[in-house]
Amino acid sequence: MKLQIQVLSDKIGNSIPLPYYASAGAAALDLHACIDEAVVIPAGGQAVILTGIAAAIPEGYVGIMASRSSMGIRHGVQFCNGIGVIDSDYRGELRVGLHNFRGEDYVVEPGDRIAQLMIIPVMCPEIEVVTRLPETERGTGGFGSTGR
Numbered sequence: 001m002k003l004q005i006q007v008l009s010d011k012i013g014n015s016i017p018l019p020y021y022a023s024a025g026a027a028a029l030d031l032h033a034c035i036d037e038a039v040v041i042p043a044g045g046q047a048v049i050l051t052g053i054a055a056a057i058p059e060g061y062v063g064i065m066a067s068r069s070s071m072g073i074r075h076g077v078q079f080c081n082g083i084g085v086i087d088s089d090y091r092g093e094l095r096v097g098l099h100n101f102r103g104e105d106y107v108v109e110p111g112d113r114i115a116q117l118m119i120i121p122v123m124c125p126e127i128e129v130v131t132r133l134p135e136t137e138r139g140t141g142g143f144g145s146t147g148r
Contacts, residue, residue, distance in 0.1 A: 009052035076102035
């Protein structure tokens with residue numbers, strides 16, 4: 001499979017790298033901030049950061065953008081809505097909505113790695129309405145019903 005990337009900014013490939021896998025075993029591509037100047041995400045605030053690219057997610061797949069663990073753990077900066085879903089028919093610029101959960105401002109510099117992108121197969125099952133679901137041992141137990 002190939003992932004087609006459209007470069008939307010002349011900074012991509014020059015001062016801002018194309019998406020890449022940071023290691024041989026990496027499951028996700030690193031995405032970078034394609035911005036002209038630093039963006040301050042105020043304490044408790046949020047910002048949308050551009051990546052300067054669009055992608056053609058192959059049909060039958062979904063692009064999942066997720067926070068970089070180091071940003072969340074070290075700096076308290078995570079995706080505004082948990083994750084980003086990129087449908088296979090979307091062709092616009094990939095944008096990263098970040099929220100700063102800490103009590104101090106966070107600065108995103110041009111070229112910073114701001115998110116990661118995974119390409120995952122997706123199933124779109126036909127919906128069948130039933131009067132009763134098949135029984136399981138667990139049943140309706142949730143929220144800790146299986147133990148710690």
